[in-house]
Amino acid sequence: MNQEIRAIFDSIAPVYDQLNNWLSLGQHRIWKEMAIKWSGAKPGDTCIDLCCGSGDLALCLARRVGNTGHVYGVDFSPNLLATAQERSQQQYPQPAITWVEADVLNLPFENNQFDAATMGYGLRNVTDIPQSLREIHRVLKPGAKAAILDFHRPNNPQLRAFQQWYLNSIVVPMAESLGLKEQYAYISPSLDRFPTGDVQMELARQAGFASVTHYPIVNGMMGVLVVGKSET
Ligand SMILES: C/C(=C\Cc1cc(O)c2ccccc2c1O)CCC[C@H](C)CCC[C@H](C)CCCC(C)C
Numbered sequence: 383m384n385q386e387i388r389a390i391f392d393s394i395a396p397v398y399d400q401l402n403n404w405l406s407l408g409q410h411r412i413w414k415e416m417a418i419k420w421s422g423a424k425p426g427d428t429c430i431d432l433c434c435g436s437g438d439l440a441l442c443l444a445r446r447v448g449n450t451g452h453v454y455g456v457d458f459s460p461n462l463l464a465t466a467q468e469r470s471q472q473q474y475p476q477p478a479i480t481w482v483e484a485d486v487l488n489l490p491f492e493n494n495q496f497d498a499a500t501m502g503y504g505l506r507n508v509t510d511i512p513q514s515l516r517e518i519h520r521v522l523k524p525g526a527k528a529a530i531l532d533f534h535r536p537n538n539p540q541l542r543a544f545q546q547w548y549l550n551s552i553v554v555p556m557a558e559s560l561g562l563k564e565q566y567a568y569i570s571p572s573l574d575r576f577p578t579g580d581v582q583m584e585l586a587r588q589a590g591f592a593s594v595t596h597y598p599i600v601n602g603m604m605g606v607l608v609v610g611k612s613e614t
Pocket residue numbers: 390394401402405406407409410503506507545548549553565566568569603
């Protein structure tokens with residue numbers, strides 16, 4: 383299953399950023415900035431961006447922590463990581479980012495290492511959500527927070543219908559024109575299976591987080607789960 387997910391993301395790497403910009407009308411950057419703000423990351427911090435893909439969130443996070451901080455971007459797709467690396471090499475000054483090819487369900491980091499964590503559109507794609515939350519909890523320092531951005535199913539039936547129409551009738555045909563129909567057709571069923579905000583909060587409590595809040599954004603079509611590790 384992990385290999386199928388990795389194959390999906392490896393194959394969309396060449397068009398990934400362009401399609402996200404078009405399909406969200408550029409809005410995904412704003413949603414990612416909200417996640418960074420809610421993660422509590424600040425200048426000088428050591429942060430981790432999980433499921434970093436082509437590096438969008440990690441690059442913004444690196445701007446936030448500045449040259450006294452450091453960001454680790456972790457993903458298991460070599461093709462998306464290569465894009466991330468290229469993007470960071472094109473920047474001046476070079477952002478303080480280390481790109482790490484690894485499985486977020488088994489992070490190659492010690493306990494209590496990070497001041498903040500972010501994850502954009504990753505939790506819906508991992509094969510074991512409770513294990514992913516436990517790993518985030520393990521690597522965060524006491525008192526640190528993580529902000530986890532993803533799609534969400536709105537309660538309002540009209541908005542849910544709009545979201546399904548947009549995913550099936552705009553996103554999939556546009557991807558089909560680039561030969562990537564199957565890959566983008568995967569988003570809608572993965573969202574159907576994805577736990578809603580209140581269930582995500584319960585899973586985060588079970589993973590050990592002391593504070594948990596789910597913020598619906600974009601009229602509930604997206605959400606940010608903000609979780610904090612206890613001080614002690
Ligand atoms: C950055 C975004 C999605 C990333 C993403 C996540 C996945 O799980 C995928 C799985 C398989 C293939 C690709 C992806 C993938 O790219 C979010 C923005 C892109 C969305 C496709 C746009 C969805 C928009 C909302 C349903 C409605 C927005 C209304 C308005 C246009 C603001």
